[in-house]
Amino acid sequence: MTIRLPAALLALGLALPAHALDLTEMTDAERDAFRAEVRAYLMDNPEVLMEAIGVLEQRQADAQAANDTTLVQVNADDIFRDGHSWVGGNPDGDLTLVEFIDYRCGYCRKAHAEVSELIESDGNIRFIVKEFPILGPESALASRFAIATLQVAGDDAYRQVHDTLITYRGKINEASLARLAGDLGLDGDAIVARMDSAEVAQVIEENHALAQRMQITGTPTFILDDQMLRGYVPLAGMREIVTATRAE
Template sequence: MLRIAASALLGLTLLSSPASALDLDAMSDGEKAAFGAQVREYLLENPEVILEAINILEERQATAEAAADLELVAANADELFNDGYSWVGGNPDGDITLVEFMDYRCGYCRKAVPEVAKLLKEDGNIRLIIKEFPILGEASVLSSRFAVATKRVAGDDAYKQVHDALLEFGGDVTEVTLRRISDGLGLDTDAIVAEMDSDEVTRQIAETRALAQRLNISGTPTFVLETEMLRGYLPADQLQLIADSVREEKS
């Protein structure tokens, strides 16, 4: 952090110096040491300069990252919003779409469940897409395979039931526990378990993982709200503010 502020101060010093002083390589060791001492003294007397420089740097980095995210979302829009296999909920005819990359073993994904539900209920005009993105170990992969297989075998309603049950489940995920969940919901458990290792289930999870890599998504939950990339957990009120802003930009 000290180096950031010192660099900023150096730039101001050089701009205010005569042309002959702009070449630091031309300075003697003594001149360089004296200049460094002046920079240090100034920063110690004016420590707020360090925070100011850091804040400016962070703002510039955030602006650059937001611009890069906009480009990534635009370049991958079809795979995000119309992949043909991810579960679609909320209002399927909503005027904006919220995509969630999630992992069943992710604590913040579980924390986000009531927030997303609140947003969908109170707004009423948001289309939701769930992207199965298991990144927290074999239990996560097993859970996602089970959920995707359920959708393929038993349809969207059954998927939603299994999705909710997996997010609420607190025990070890094994084939035995997954069978219990399926049996408890009255599903065709044998057919779902047989489908879990199918090429199509493998393909869907692999394609979502590849999409996440292209979008530089490495954690869950990550949301894409129409054009906005939202990395991490957000409460319903903040999601609503962003949704309102997106609508204003579209209008």
């Protein structure tokens, strides 16, 4: 029987010869002594386990970041230049921030005001919204309505609808969306009629396919140039990441 060292010890990268880790080469007495020594050391130095776990987690994070960078590079055209997503902020900005959003996502709602503040205060960030409804029928209706608005009424109307939907607390159905459009001074009938079109469905299908390739399963997910930020990041953290990205 081969006995393996605990993963935490292996994560430390102990500089031992290969045969030293093969307990099958030891006698029973040697194995017992070795196990006792390892246990005694860990009991006397429990912080070693936390250090090992930290090393392991950092290696995993580094591997994830490297994988994410590759995913962004391979899918760059669909991320940054798909031709159907709304583009805001500074179209000529030196950085591009992409957000995959679901209007019913609590963390997307929490991030909305902070992302808006980041883009407005920075002044040099290009911002792209990817409609990515994953939280049920109301999410899908909201995204279809937003996309239809963009296609029927243009960029300014989309921003109005986007900003309204991300804070909207009522029931989402075609009637409530038509009323919302009217309140914003938009042609609700034309937008609602567009919602079931093949053109709107294609945008959502392409965004879902892109998310699958990018291994994105939740919202919000951000892409800032060649890195991915999976989940909500507070405004101060986003500013630090933007500063670090510009410094690279």
